[in-house]
Amino acid sequence: MENLIKALKAAGEPTRIRILAALSQYELTVTELVxxxxxxxxxxxxxxxxxxEAGLVSRFQEGSWVFQRLxxxxxTAQITRMINLDDPELKQDSERLGRIKVQNARLATDYFAANAGDWDQVRTMVGSDESIEVAMLEAIQGRNFDNMIDMGTGTGRIVEIFATHADKITAYDSSQEMLKLARTKFEQAGLNHCQARLGDITALPAAAGSAELITIHQVLHYLDSPFAVIEEAKRLLAPNGLILIVDFAKHQHEFLRTEHAHRRLGFADSEVQFWCDxxxxxxxRSQKITHNDSRNGLDVMLWVLEPATH
Ligand SMILES: C[S@@+](CC[C@H](N)C(=O)[O-])C[C@H]1O[C@@H](n2cnc3c(N)ncnc32)[C@H](O)[C@@H]1O
Incomplete structure (x- = not known):
């Protein structure tokens, strides 16, 4: 009762309702809320x-950025359910938030448009590629899949390494520049069963339950809402399917935000567990792949997700 009263008192103020409404849509930094x-x-x-203090919001720090989330x-769930996002002021906030998010996404899009040609070289700088690819292939234990989806395919490297393990692969990306390179790669390698398609990986034009293998390789740290990508992957996943996520382990290399358009400084197991739950x-499986230059390199994680059985 005491906690409920404290929560209701904290929520009962116009600005704080606006904050709760915004956080029910996105995780936000203080700067974005300002x-x-x-x-x-x-x-x-x-x-x-x-x-x-009322336990309605939690925060987590990553380098110099602090993210707030519900x-x-x-x-918290009960209180946010009472908030009507169609209220004119909150609707205006949602539109403004949308614009802030478009600006954030543009930073990443511009980065990929500018770096598409060099991406295959850049990607080897940030991880020990070969051991990651070996770990990914080990994770499928020799299985063959009817249908695979690669989310955020870039130049299509992950498709290339899984090409002999799937009858059909659809690779999605939001960057036309990247897709051009992926298509060329598939054509040159004779990968006629692999297609590169334009799409936002939080809402893909693919049927629910249609993919037995979904790969998300070095993509999530660019996104405003990695959670939304996992939700979409779950929607697409077949009941006997596998999701392979490769991304950085938690790190403190702030320059990746300013110079390489990263938003998140890697992920902890606890966050991946939260997405699953x-x-x-x-x-x-949660497997760390240590960079061979341990002073300057970044450790990479492979997480293997499956539909929960109950
Ligand atoms: C770092 S690259 C990784 C590419 C590839 N998976 C690899 O490891 O080589 C990230 C890719 O995600 C794509 N991307 C970022 N946000 C996206 C979104 N919302 N929808 C689709 N693709 C996205 C970028 O365009 C970029 O090609």
């Missing part, structure tokens, strides 16, 4: 402090 609410940083921080408590998936 620009959304058009209020000073100290004011926004004061509101956030009250929401944090807490997982049932009271909320999407009826089970985390069957």
């Amino acid at each position: 620009s959304l609410l058009s209020q000073s940083q100290p004011r926004v921080s004061r509101h956030l402090k009250l929401l944090l 807490s997982e408590s049932p009271v 909320n999407n009826q998936l089970s985390l069957n």
Whole structure:
């Protein structure tokens, strides 16, 4: 009862309702909330402090960025269900948020448009490619798949290494420049069963339950909402399917944000577990692939996800 009263008191204020409504749609940094609410940083921080103390919001720090998200408590879910996102002021906020997100996405899109030609070289700098590919292939244990989807395919390298393990592969990317290179790669290698398609990996034009293998290789750290990609992967996943995620282990290399358009500084097992718990998936393997230059290189993780059996 005490907790409920504290939560209701914290939520019962217009700016704080706006914050809760925004966080029900995205994880946001304080800077993004400041620009959304058009209020000073100290004011926004004061509101956030009250929401944090009432257990409605949680925060996590990554390098110099602090992300806010709704807490997982049932009271938070009950309170946010009462918020009507069709309210004119909240609708305006949603539109403004949409614009902030488009700007963020543009940073990554511009980066990939500018770096598409060099990507195969850049990707080897950030990870020990060969051991990652070996670990991915080991994870499928010699299985063959009718239908595979590669989410955020870039130049199509992951398709190339899985080409002999799937009858049909559809590779999606939002960058036309990357797709051009992927198509050329597939044509040159005679991979007629592999197609490169334009698509946003949070909402793909593919049927539910249609993919037995889904790969998401070095993509999630660019996204505003990695959770939305996992939700979409779960929608597409066949009941006996596998999702292979490769991304960085947690790190502190802030320059990757400024110079390489990263948003997230890697992921912890606990976050992947959270995605699984909320999407009826089970985390069957978490494998660290240590970079051979351990001082300057980044460790990479392979996570293997399957539909939860109950
Ligand atoms: C770092 S590259 C990785 C490419 C490839 N998986 C690899 O490892 O070589 C990330 C790719 O994700 C794509 N991407 C980022 N956000 C996306 C989105 N929302 N929908 C589709 N593709 C996206 C980018 O265009 C880029 O080609």
